[in-house]
Ligand SMILES: Nc1nc2c(c(=O)[nH]1)N[C@H]1C(S)=C(S)[C@@H](COP(=O)(O)O)O[C@H]1N2
């Protein structure tokens with residue numbers, strides 16, 4: 223099997239180091255000693271490269287939990303049904319433009335530099351772990367989540383990764399407020415933009431993943447994340463450090479963060495000029511993608527097959543900027559609607575869980591779920607097309623066969 227043993231060993235050691243930490247109630251220093259041991263193994267001579275295809279993802283991604291989409295893995299909604307509000311790492315989607323890199327935490331540095339800071343910094347992993355941290359429960363969702371429905375539902379297919387609705391996960395992210403680090407770096411009043419950059423391989427001519435953030439957002443609620451759901455950030459999700467940019471499209475949450483350049487002029491990269499923009503006939507003035515839109519998903523296979531009789535339909539709805547106020551469900555292709563019962567935390571930027579009883583009759587059915595958020599944003603029946611198929615927020619028609 224195409225598993226890189228070196229990567230695997232390292233992951234396992236990290237997990238063991240963390241398990242020790244929680245079992246023995248160890249502090250950060252001891253935990254880091256465990257990670258150092260991982261780095262020693264990491265430094266051992268590796269076996270000669272024999273495999274044709276290096277793996278792009280480190281963690282196991284079994285077929286029961288994920289759909290393979292090139293270098294990415296989409297979560298299956300029927301598998302998310304059994305998960306609590308926080309998506310376990312085992313079920314969390316992966317979007318890699320290239321491949322998960324192996325980063326040695328002992329030599330890792332996060333550089334904060336550029337004309338917008340007076341005191342450039344190079345922070346070690348240990349220094350970052352020792353800084354004051356805050357935790358936020360937030361979704362990370364790919365801007366292209368739902369893209370396949372532009373084709374299957376609106377007859378205008380968009381190029382790019384053909385996500386259904388599994389390009390989203392919610393986690394408890396813990397890390398250092400970026401604003402705090404920028405202040406330590408002596409961010410100047412002339413600073414305008416902040417450009418975070420990933421340490422993964424360059425993406426062809428686009429270079430490293432890097433997408434500017436305005437200073438105001440960077441100083442507001444952005445985190446330098448080192449901990450996901452209470453454990454060290456796993457390699458596939460950005461170990462040692464990733465950005466959390468609450469409410470913003472997935473690409474903003476740069477993984478394997480190596481450098482943050484603070485500029486005194488607006489900066490541009492392919493990642494906000496040619497990619498991740500809304501373009502097309504409906505967008506005569508192309509706009510940059512920023513926040514996500516309201517969406518809903520049934521916790522069922524797509525398409526689904528169910529036995530006849532009473533059942534409970536379940537699903538989740540989410541919005542980048544507010545709680546979910548209501549969810550209406552149709553089991554007859556949109557002819558009639560009933561309100562679903564909301565449950566769970568339903569926090570801002572997370573998701574609401576909902577359910578609705580259904581006495582499923584034999585035959586072919588189309589299920590629909592339409593969410594309204596607390597600000598009154600409602601999922602439309604159709605969304606205007608954009609060339610790259612971003613932000614598909616229309617109500618999805620979910621085919622179900624009852625046999
Ligand atoms: N360095 C780097 N950061 C990255 C990416 C990447 O390929 N490289 N992918 C981005 C995209 S498009 C998304 S949707 C999210 C996915 O995060 P996840 O893989 O942890 O689910 O990471 C973002 N950050």
Ligand SMILES: [Mo]
Pocket residue numbers: 317363364365366472473
């Ligand atoms: Mo993405």
